[in-house]
Amino acid sequence: MPEQFVIGVDLGGTKILTALANREGHVLAEQKIPTEAAKGQQHVVAQIVQSVEQVRKKAGVKPEQVPALALGAPGPLDSCKGIIHFAPNLAWHDLPIRQVLERRLSIPVLLDNDANLAALGEHVYGAGRGxxxxxxxxxxxxxxxxxxxxxxxxxxxxxxxxxxxxxxxxxxxxxxxxxxxxxxxxxxxxxxxxxxxxxxxxxxxxxxxxxxxxxxxxxxxxxxxxxxxxxxxxxxxxxxxxxxxxxxxxxxxxxxxxxxxxxxxxxxxxxxxxxxxxxxxxxxxxxxxxxxxxxxxxxxxELGGRAGVMGAIALAQRCAFGVMDNQTWK
Ligand SMILES: [Zn+2]
The missing domain is CATH 3.30.420.40 (ATPase, nucleotide binding domain)
Incomplete structure (x- = not known):
């Protein structure tokens, strides 16, 4: 079986930070692009798609080698259904972001709150290790x-x-x-x-x-x-x-x-x-x-502005390679 990778995306009001990591969590490609929220919902979705495609190509990885991508976004949102209910900085209402991205990227998508993922990032890769x-x-x-x-x-x-x-x-x-x-x-x-x-x-x-x-x-x-x-x-x-x-x-x-x-x-x-x-x-x-x-x-x-994207990597790793805690544990 070819080697597998995960992708993390941290969607913020002003920037989108995207990283691709291997099974062990080593980041092989990373990119930061502007969100350009004022240009509307479709444009922001296109920006996410573009940044994912770019880190994937930079690392020479095919979509079928990515069993999970996790997206951190401002809430409130429904992580199980993959819907962002409302994002004030992005002017979004009830956007089924998981479905939209899965269709465009052909990669399974997980969604979570950005602060939750920053916490997970610090827990797995930062000040909270162990x-x-x-x-x-x-x-x-x-x-x-x-x-x-x-x-x-x-x-x-x-x-x-x-x-x-x-x-x-x-x-x-x-x-x-x-x-x-x-x-x-x-x-x-x-x-x-x-x-x-x-x-x-x-x-x-x-x-x-x-x-x-x-x-x-x-x-x-x-x-x-x-x-x-x-x-x-x-x-x-x-x-x-x-x-x-x-x-x-x-x-x-x-x-x-x-x-x-x-x-x-x-x-x-x-x-x-x-x-x-x-x-x-x-x-x-x-x-x-x-x-x-x-x-x-x-x-x-310890992770500063990278806590969210590293948490997204950690969530995708757990889903693809280990414990699946996104949907089963409340
Ligand atoms: Zn308050």
Whole structure:
């Protein structure tokens, strides 16, 4: 039998990352292309097809040598039926993406949530290697997460488990994109940090934040707030400390509820570094029950922007060569 390979695709709002790997998970070809979501659904599907064909040809692999391709996409979606219900950044509604891609590519397709696959990627290839009970959290523009228990992804009854960003941590807090108030995402994401800084800048506070943004409040981002904090701006420091504190509260809740051995943290806000880590560690320590807190290690994600595509590779490998956990374990 000719050698077999798997393909992983990470579909994002701005880019599509595609990789082809052998049975052992060594990546032989990889490609990043723009999603060009504004050009519509059919164009994005064509972009996915093109990127898959290109990595396959680059590696000299025929479609019949690929027993599984896994696609990670923004949800909500139905991983069993292969349907993306709604993708705000892509303006999609109820797209049967598995069926569409299988017809165009002649390769069996699996679909999963992008945060779930990033969690699986870190579990199999990143900071979570060898940890069978771990939680993955990404803190960037939004806050997402994925849960691994007994070495498998836990997707929940309706495929929506792991929405860590929408845990309420402050009942009367700021409005979240989901419509509720005081979600973790509304208090600790990069978007929340930038919003807080803009509000304070409007009151004349945080001179260095405004300077780091070139004097224009509209240009303030979590990155400019972090730069001002590093330069010693007290307002910037307190905004970051507050966001990290809420993050710590959310993580402590998760640790007390699930007793993982590891919490992997990734995303741009974590890259701010010590001011975030130090404040969240203090909060986690203060709020976790002794045994749960002692046994849960906090670690930085290792795969960065490649976590999703490596998770897609891992899911396709499990389906093609090993345990099939996509459809059988809820
Ligand atoms: Zn929310």
């Amino acid at each position: 940890e069978d009970n771990m939680v993955y959290i990404t803190v960037s523009t939004g806050i997402g997460g994925g849960l691994i228990f007994g070495g498998r992804l836990y997707r929940g009854f309706a495929d929506v488990a792991g929405e860590i960003g929408h845990m309420t941590v402050f009942p009367d807090g700021p409005l979240c994109g989901c419509g509720n108030r005081g979600c973790l995402e509304a208090l600790a994401s990069g978007t929340a940090i930038a919003r807080d800084a803009r509000e304070l800048a409007a009151c004349g506070r945080g001179a260095q934040i405004l300077a780091a943004a070139g004097g224009d409040a509209a240009g303030i981002t979590a990155v400019t707030v972090a730069a001002a904090a590093a330069a010693g701006d007290n307002t910037a420091e307190s905004i970051i400390a507050r966001a990290a504190r809420y993050l710590g509260i959310g993580i402590a809740n998760i640790i007390n509820l699930l007793n993982p051995s590891l919490v992997v943290l990734g995303g741009g806000v974590m890259d701010i570094g010590e001011p975030v880590w130090q404040n969240l560690r203090t909060e986690v320590q203060a709020r976790t029950l002794e045994e749960a807190g002692k046994s849960a290690r906090l670690a930085a994600a």
